[in-house]
Amino acid sequence: MDGYNRARKWVQSLLEMQKRAGDSMEFIETVKTDLFSDEVYVFSPKGRIYELPQGATAVDFAYAVHTDVGNSCISCRINRRLAPLSQTLESGQTVEIITTASARPNIAWMNFVVTGKARSAIRHFVKQQQRDESVELGRRLLNQFMSNFGTSVDEVDPTRLQTLLEEMQLNSLDDLLVDIGLGNRMAYVVARRLRPRSDEDEGSKDLGPVTSDKPFAIKGTEGMVMHYARCCGPIPGDKITGHISSGRGLVIHRTDCRNIAFMKDDAEKCVYLEWSATIDEEFTVNLDLQVEPARGLIASLATTAAGAGSNVFKIDITETDSPLSTVHMDITVTSRIHLARVMRKLKSLPAVYKLTRV
Secondary structure (H helix, E strand, O other), X not given: OHHHHHHHHHHHHHHHHHHHOOOHHHHHHHHHHHHOOOEEEEEOOOOOEEEEEOOOEHHHHHHHHOHHHHHOEEEEEEOOEEEOOOOEOOOOOEEEEEEOOOOOOXXXXXXXXXXXXXHHHHHHHHHHHHXXXXXXXXXXXXXXXXXXXXXXXXXXOHHHHHHHHHHOOOOOHXXXXXXXXXXXXXXXXXXXXXXXXXXXXXXXXXXOHHHOOOOEEEOOOOHHHEEXXXXXXXXXXXXXXXXXXXOOEEEEEEOOOHHHOOOOOOOOOEEEEEEOOOOOOOEEEEEEEEEOOOOOHHHHHHHHHHHOOOOEEEEEEEOOOOOOEEEEEEEEEOOHHHHHHHHHHHHOOOOEEEEEEO
């Protein structure tokens, strides 16, 4: 009877993973590790025994307990001591998962989880999260362009919307918004197709987003469907323009970035943006400093930046034949005003001759 129950649970686990898998190859990948692995046996705080593959981590254990436990875990205790979620488990250990309702799976967990259930659950959650964020971004983008016709997504003629969905071979408005949010369809084009019939009679209106009086506000909560361009590193306070990238969504550049100069006036690819007044994020900025070599210089630079409220991620120094050396710093700031404060502090150091934002 015990063997039957174990087999039944195993089959149920396989069916659950199959539902979440995107295709047959992904399903095979998620289960093959479970089929050919040694096992470890660990305990829950209440003494229940869990059987896991060799190399399993606390995250694998959390998903073995329940998918909701895995999705909401933030830390763990192994033998009553706090431990990293990535720590490999050993037979006989007692594992306690600490959860919070606001927690979400981290895609980085895919680098160390080994069970098929954990991998498929993380993939499923991330895909669903991306879809939800794409729907929200797509709705905001479409509403921005629909406003040029004095209407919104919620006011679109249902018959007109259904006709468009059938032409595009989509099942629902959400599917259309996902495509817009991911950059696979242009909000500018969709808005023109859904505009009120009276506007069709009046002729096309200029929807150029770069000169729009209603810019799209960046809140910083758009998630995986919004990216900050590495080429120009925009931060709050910079003038910004959004480039619609197929499959990625909205990529934010500084308006003076050379990489989007050729498309800035293309209404189908770029969106005029502004920073929300409530944005509360840290942004990475690259600085180049010309400095006179001195003992303790790196420590002095790091301490000065930290004193101005900035985190220092990286400092590299390049020595040249000239009396001055070049220091590259990666720091975090919250805005242009914060960046200016940090740069003033760094410039005040006697060894610093020149400082520029890359």
